[in-house]
Amino acid sequence: MWPDLISKAKEGGLDVVDTYVFWDQHEPVKGKYNFQGRQDLVRFVKEVQKAGLFMNLRIGPYISAEWNFGGLPVWLHLEPHVVFRTDNVPFKAQMETFVRKVVNMMKNESLFAWQGGPIIIAQIENEFGSWPLGTPEHAYAMWAAQMAVSTKTGVPWIMCLQFDAPDPIINTFNSYYADDFTPNGADKPKMWTENWTGWFQSYGKPTPFRPAEDISFAVLRFFQKNGSFQNYYMYHGGTNFGRTSGGPFITTSYDYDAPIDEYGLIRQPKWGHLKDMHQAIKLCEQAMARGGTTLHQWLGPDVEVYAYSNATEKCAAFISNSNSADAAATFNGVSYKLPGWSISVLPDCRNVAFNSAKISAQTSMMLMMPVQDFDVLEWEWYTEKIGIWSENVLKDTRFLEQISTAKDSTDYLWYITNLQVSQRESFLANGKDPVLKIDSMRDAVHIFINDELTVSAQGVWGSPSIEVVQPIKLHEGTNTISILSMTVGLQTGATGYDLTGTGIEGSVYVEGFDNGTLDISSQLWEHQVGIRGEKLHIYERGGSENVNWSSDATVLANKPLTWYKTFFDAPQGDDPVALDLGSMGKGQAWVNGQSIGRFWPAYNVTSDACANGCDYRGAFNSSKCVSNCGQPSQRWYHVPRSWLKPKDNLLVLFEEIGGDPLKTSVVVRVVEKVCGNVAEDYPPPLEKWSSALANVSFPEMSIECGKGQTISSINFASFGTPTGQCGSFARGLCHAPSSRLIMERRCLGLRKCTIVVATVMFGEDPCPDQEVKRLAVEAQCS
Secondary structure, eight states, X not given: OHHHHHHHHHHTTOOEEEEEOOHHHHOSBTTBOOOSGGGOHHHHHHHHHHTTOEEEEEEESOOOTTBGGGGOOHHHHHSTTOOTTSSOHHHHHHHHHHHHHHHHHHHHTTOBGGGTOSEEEEEESOSOOOOOTTSHHHHHHHHHHHHHHXXXXXXXXXXXXXXXXXXXXXXXXXXXXXXXXXXXSTTSOOEEEEEESSOOOBTTSOEEOOOHHHHHHHHHHHHHTTOOEEEEETSBOOBOOTTOBOBTTBOSBOOTTOSBOTTSOBOTTHHHHHHHHHHHHHXXXXXXXXXXXXXXXXXXTTEEEEEEEOTTOOEEEEEEEOSSSOEEEEETTEEEEEOSSEEEEETTSSSOOEETTOOOSOEEEEEEEEEXXXXXXXXXXXXXXXXXXSSOOEEESSOOOHHHHHTTSOSEEEEEEEEEEOTTOTHHHHOOOOEEEEEEEESEEEEEETTEEEEEXXXXXXXXXXEEEEEOXXXXXXXXXXXXXXXXXXXXXXXXXXXXXXXXXXXXXXXXXXXXXXXXTTSOEEEEESOHHHHTTTTSTTGGXXXXXXXXXXXXXXXXXXXXXXXXXXXXXXXXXXXXXXXXXXXXXXXXXXXXXXXXXXXXXXXXXXXXXXXXXXXXXXXXXXXOTTSBSOOEEEEOGGGOOSSOEEEEEEESSOOOGGGOEEEEEEEEEEEEEEETTSOOOGGGOOTTTTTTOOOEEEEEOOTTOOEEEEEEEEEESOBSOTTOOBOOSOBOTTHHHHHHHHHTTOSEEEEEOSGGGGSSOSOTTOSOOEEEEEEEEO
């Protein structure tokens, strides 16, 4: 996918590609490196170079990124005396070894800018923050900076949110807005390394999205105030395949509402609107690149102008309205109307080429289209052993911490003990069940009493520890308590995060016995790492022969701890592919032995925040604009086409709590509908913009279906005063009757069509009293 993603980034107007370097992926075992396949960092950098783009190489090696353990390898955590991200000698030694290895790889391939390569910036550490002088954290930050500089990359080093970064390190900023950020030195550029295009998705939480109007407002505000370098986090987020998602509780999808979506398709209007903005900024380049702003003037309440000019009389200006209400202003003798929370770009200090609140780019409505239902396939199933399944059992009278015990080789750790019940216990006769209490554990748990699933419980992002209080059925004699503890991605960051464990953290009690509450924490517990099917690799073709599968369809669905397998054919064409696992509960999925990641459709979003709507005006935060309330946190799971064969692809699902594989399906992601909504007072197309033509050119609307599609029908078209948005347009009081016919003549049967938005295109003026008319169109793609 790399060349296509990089190409779309370039087409979208980007100059620089930014990537982390994932230590845990490149050195999964101490001293054994992996720079092959998906981990081929050199190849990725060369793909960026081949496209003619630059690169910011964020080596870290701590990266955060909602990635498992913040990108640091678990073997490092298990090394004697190692403490992460502090003045710790063994940690610093391993970190320096890895950083120097990466730097030397880049040098050996001539990939730094002074060697003719694309890498113009490198980053050490990430979002560590400033610490008081004399603390081990401050000493570590200073050491990291000095160590990075000593590698002699020949390009500037940056540190994010490191306000006390020593020279020559450049401190940079990460946030939704960075216009008021000041770097650590008057001679250093103002750099914004993470402009968050949305926010990450976590289980149980609604899906955040950030309007294109607000992102473009933030970018222009940054460059208006002498910004030099701005990076989108994310421009493409992609998928946390395998067990790479961290948090904990970050979903397999890392779509992030990015301009290029998880599947590699452009997200409209965000991608197109930002592309237009990039073009507008570059029209100002000759004036901006010669130095800082030469003019700052208030034009009214919350309305201000910043202008750049140079000795050759090149001039560019940015007029901003930071109020939510519309405003009017006069600059250089010209009157301007500014929508609320918007910025206009004037490449010649006179004519508007772009306004952040006026979106000319189309909106694309995407469809996850089923192409193969799995109820017609032949499924087989295998029941996982509850509790002890091998001789490799650890016994102790305390609860073993999960990370140090399982070493992140699996999500799963069993805690098993027996409980004796006398025939004289009162609850056997009165029916009042005893209560099992676990006062603290992380992240999620399934509790089996005598091999029956009794309860499942889980935390949530930001609060992973949970208390479990559950009535349980016990019988006379020996009862087995089997607790399956699960990680949902290791913690991503925070001070001392490597010292935070997982699994059972507190004590375990049973209430309701005649002689009082039993504390069973210190009795003998057996610990079994992982599950049998995972150990036997039954998700692979060869490994699946290691167990006896059943094909009895009458007992196929809704069974806990069950493996399912089937074979399916790849969909025709080249549309992105996904699995619809909405009918499953919680578990993991593999296709042809490749881990698609964790699935958890049973963890529904309970928030009602979606009802609040979303107004782009005003400061954005991660909970301001959300969707997907009342739905699974994630329903569809990306399967890269490069992992598929034309026929007989092996699909294996491990279901923990009970789901129905017969209701799953293969889907492809396609453009279903496209919409445009452009008014007569919008600027003309950027590719046609010039100072001389700015006031005589008309705006245009273009709509385009996906690859291999054409416009099959015009569902709505109105020139006049239409209302609503894509999917819910309605005619206003003013409407040109010829609107639909004109759009049909222009567009039907084509993949893309363009129309000038002007009254002259629609015959007689439908409403002469209306100063500005707009054209709204919705078209079907097929």
